[in-house]
Amino acid sequence: MQGELLREDQLGSSESRLRPERLRTDCPILLSPRLVLRAPHEDDIDALSHLANNANIANMVSRMPHPYTAADAADFVRRTKIGGIGKCVYAITKADNGEFLGCAGVESHTDGVTAELGYWLGERHWNQGYATEAAQALTDMAFRTRDIEFIDARCRVTNVASRRVIQKCGFQFQGTGMVQCLALKAAVAAEWYRLDRKTWMSLRSWGGMA
Ligand SMILES: CC(C)(COP(=O)(O)OP(=O)(O)OC[C@H]1O[C@@H](n2cnc3c(N)ncnc32)[C@H](O)[C@@H]1OP(=O)(O)O)[C@@H](O)C(=O)NCCC(=O)NCCS
Numbered sequence: 001m002q003g004e005l006l007r008e009d010q011l012g013s014s015e016s017r018l019r020p021e022r023l024r025t026d027c028p029i030l031l032s033p034r035l036v037l038r039a040p041h042e043d044d045i046d047a048l049s050h051l052a053n054n055a056n057i058a059n060m061v062s063r064m065p066h067p068y069t070a071a072d073a074a075d076f077v078r079r080t081k082i083g084g085i086g087k088c089v090y091a092i093t094k095a096d097n098g099e100f101l102g103c104a105g106v107e108s109h110t111d112g113v114t115a116e117l118g119y120w121l122g123e124r125h126w127n128q129g130y131a132t133e134a135a136q137a138l139t140d141m142a143f144r145t146r147d148i149e150f151i152d153a154r155c156r157v158t159n160v161a162s163r164r165v166i167q168k169c170g171f172q173f174q175g176t177g178m179v180q181c182l183a184l185k186a187a188v189a190a191e192w193y194r195l196d197r198k199t200w201m202s203l204r205s206w207g208g209m210a
Contacts, residue, residue, distance in 0.1 A: 019165045027088040028145070032137040035130065037090040037104065040077050044091050047100035048115075049073035051122030058183035060159050061120055066183035088142075091132045092121065103127045104134050106142045106151065113149040115142050139169055139195060139205075149197050154179060159187045170203045171195045 040048070049070040052058070058066035062161045065072055086107040092099055096144040102121035109116065117138060119131050139151055153171055155162035156179075171193035178187040 028141065030137045030141055031095065032133045033055055034095055035101075035133055035137065036093050036095050037100075037134060038093065040080050040091040040103065040159060042074075042077055044100045045070060045073045045077060045124075048076065048091075048103075051100070051102065051124075052120075054123055055183065056123055057120050059181060059182075060156055060162065061118065061181075062179055063182050064120070076148055087166070090096050090134075092119070092130065100132055102134075104131075105132060106138045108146060108148060112147075115140075115146065115151050117151050117153045126161065131161075132168045135165055135169050139200065143197055143200050148184070151195045151200075153193045153195075154190045156181075156194075163191065166193045169195065170199060171200070 005093060017193050027039075049072065051064070052073065053068040054063060055066055058064040058068065076085065078086045086105050088107060089105040090103065091100055092102045092104055102119065102125065104117075104119035106117050108114070117135060119134055119138075121131055132136075135153075142148060142151055151171075152174075153166045153169075155166060157176065172195070174192040176189060176191055176193050179190040180186075181188045
């Protein structure tokens, strides 16, 4: 399995190495300078239920219940194992000590050319660059391993931090709309951003992403 891990120093910069046929794993473990992104498992349930039980998180994402209980966390882990949430859901963990920080995912749409990026972190881990690092690792993995042309991301218009993460990853504004928020039981105003493959490749070769 080691050969299936993605790491910057294992990947060259030439265009041919950025094409999906070079890497065949759909959902590999991802390594970044400070993080390991891996499948959620039962050992995460305590930390997951503790961190996710926070309205400041639930009100910013589309499908997180609030309050969030240990049973919700156990159900989440169980469903990730059977693909019931998405095929590519990750636990974001610290590389140095394995601490669970939050979750992220990148899910392909049925149109075959687009994937959608999502993420959240426990509040005590905010503003340390972790979401940007995780989002960039996921974005790189998705373009390298899938034959997609676009990755989309959406955030509430009030979500300054997520907008900044999206912008730091090179996504470009597409428009606004309404999205459903489970915790609020309401539709909320959201911004839609998109990163296309050509822009991603340019940003990688320019070293232009934060
Ligand atoms: C959105 C979220 C994942 C960001 O995680 P994070 O690890 O703090 O993000 P990063 O540290 O990589 O980047 C955050 C950026 O937002 C900026 N930021 C945060 N709060 C801000 C504020 N109130 N005003 C202006 N900028 C702000 C930070 O300064 C940083 O930008 P910088 O690197 O240019 O300084 C985290 O806040 C979160 O989990 N929120 C709740 C769930 C959520 O919103 N998920 C995304 C749904 S679209």
